[in-house]
Amino acid sequence: MRIVIAGSHGLVGQALVPVLRDGGHEVVRLVRRDTHGAHEATWDPGLGRLDPEVLAGADAVIDLAGAPLGLGRERRREIIASRVRTAGLLARTVAAMDDGPRVLLQASATGAYGDRGEDLLTEDEPYGQTFLADVVRRWEAAAQPAADAGCRLVLLRTGIVLSPAGGALARLLPMIRAGLGARFGSGRQYWPWITLPDEVRAIEHLLRAEVHGPVNLVAAATPNRELINTLAAHLRRRSVLAVPTPPVRLVLGDMASEVLGSTRADPAVLRASHFRFSHPDITAAARWTKRSLHG
Numbered sequence: 001m002r003i004v005i006a007g008s009h010g011l012v013g014q015a016l017v018p019v020l021r022d023g024g025h026e027v028v029r030l031v032r033r034d035t036h037g038a039h040e041a042t043w044d045p046g047l048g049r050l051d052p053e054v055l056a057g058a059d060a061v062i063d064l065a066g067a068p069l070g071l072g073r074e075r076r077r078e079i080i081a082s083r084v085r086t087a088g089l090l091a092r093t094v095a096a097m098d099d100g101p102r103v104l105l106q107a108s109a110t111g112a113y114g115d116r117g118e119d120l121l122t123e124d125e126p127y128g129q130t131f132l133a134d135v136v137r138r139w140e141a142a143a144q145p146a147a148d149a150g151c152r153l154v155l156l157r158t159g160i161v162l163s164p165a166g167g168a169l170a171r172l173l174p175m176i177r178a179g180l181g182a183r184f185g186s187g188r189q190y191w192p193w194i195t196l197p198d199e200v201r202a203i204e205h206l207l208r209a210e211v212h213g214p215v216n217l218v219a220a221a222t223p224n225r226e227l228i229n230t231l232a233a234h235l236r237r238r239s240v241l242a243v244p245t246p247p248v249r250l251v252l253g254d255m256a257s258e259v260l261g262s263t264r265a266d267p268a269v270l271r272a273s274h275f276r277f278s279h280p281d282i283t284a285a286a287r288w289t290k291r292s293l294h295g
Contacts, residue, residue, distance in 0.1 A: 001207065002058045004041070006030040006086055007065030007107065011166040012158075016062070016200045023204065028054070030065075045086040050093050052100075060103035060207055063090050063143075080135055083107075088142035095149035105206055106143040108155040110192045110216060112136035115261030118190070122268040123157070123214040130261060140214075152212050159192030159218040159265055161199050162285055164292050169231075173293075176232050187225030189262035192218040195279040195288055202275055209273040221264040222282045234286035235293075 003020060007013050008029040020027050030043045030050075041054040045065070055061065065086040066079070087106055094100045113121045114128015127137045140155050147153035162169045194202070194217055202217050222230075267275075279285040 001060055002026045002028070003207070004028045004030060004055055004058045004061045004101070006043075006045075006061070006063045006090060010064055011161060011163060011196065012199055012203075013064045015163075015165075015196055016064075016203060019200050019204060028058070030054070043089075045082075045089045048085075048089055050089050052093055052097055055093060055097065055100055058101045060105065061090055061094060061101045062105045062203065063087055064107045066107060066139075076131065080138060083135065083139040084142045087139055088145075091143045091146040091153075094151050095145040101151065103152045103154070103207060104143065104146045105154045105156055105203060106140070108140055108157045108214070109136050110157050110159045110218060110263050110265040112140075112157055112214070113263050113265065115189075116264065117262050118264060121216075121263065121265045123216055147212070152210075154206050154212055155214045156203065156206070157214050157216050157218075157265070158199065159194055159216070159221070159263075161196055162193050162289065163196035164289060165196070167196075169289065172228070172231070173235075173289075176228070176235055176237055184224055185260045187223060187228075189224050189260060190221040190264040191224050191227055192216070192221040192263050192265040193227070193282070193285070194219045194277075195285050197288070198277050198279055201278065202270060205270075205273070205275050209275070211269055211273050213269075215269045216265045216267045217270070218265045218267050219277045219280050219285070220282065221266070227282055230282045230286045231289060234283075234290045 003025050005013060005017065005027060008017050017027050017029065027039065029040050031040050032044060035042055043050040063086060066083040091104065094104055109132060111130065111132030112127055113125050114130040114133040116128065127133050143153055160168045164170055164173060198219055199217060206215065279288050
């Protein structure tokens with residue numbers, strides 16, 4: 001397959017590109033700078049610039065682009081705008097082509113569901129009421145023109161991607177290895193997660209699997225306290241601290257709901273498509289993390 005990827009220099013993209021190339025796929029990265037060879041193409045989603053010829057002859061597009069989550073009103077606007085601009089530009093370009101890509105894998109997030117306690121959340125659940133749920137609603141809506149034009153649109157609702165190389169786990173590991181692993185709030189809230197290798201394998205699987213619409217890219221959802229304790233135990237450290245709810249709300253403001261909220265997402269669609277996880281539970285994920293750290 002010829003695959004065009006946006007956001008290829010993030011945590012997931014950097015792991016995905018070599019796997020796709022090793023699998024025999026031709027990969028073209030969309031970049032916002034001067035290109036370095038035929039394997040790259042320039043675009044500017046901020047200005048709405050994308051030459052349709054870049055997508056001509058492509059079998060699939062994968063959009064992983066979007067500004068990282070952060071604090072502050074201006075940052076919140078950028079979080080929304082960066083996702084809506086990139087998804088919208090790609091979807092509209094695909095929709096306007098007579099013979100364009102037939103598959104669009106669009107990044108999304110399990111934050112779509114908001115804070116839902118212990119409810120088991122499959123892809124049929126409605127959007128929640130949190131800031132991130134609103135981001136996801138707008139993000140996914142921006143990609144809809146591609147589906148309306150007959151492209152198979154898959155919404156990659158990813159949870160926390162566990163990898164020592166980046167993301168949430170990379171920020172937690174120094175504390176855990178120092179014996180300062182901490183649960184947040186009650187520790188009973190569910191955190192949906194997937195290891196980086198399984199995230200990459202799932203995306204590769206969805207290029208060909210005959211599914212469309214939202215797909216929960218999670219292996220499981222584990223209570224925060226259990227997740228931290230299991231990781232700490234496999235690294236031969238104790239998890240003894242707790243960060244109370246009030247300081248988290250004070251420091252993070254509206255974003256606190258994404259740390260303290262509970263999203264028990266279930267990978268129902270992936271399971272039905274016969275995908276098999278390499279790390280299906282937090283114990284397997286912790287073992288993989290330990291092996292990754294020790295080479």
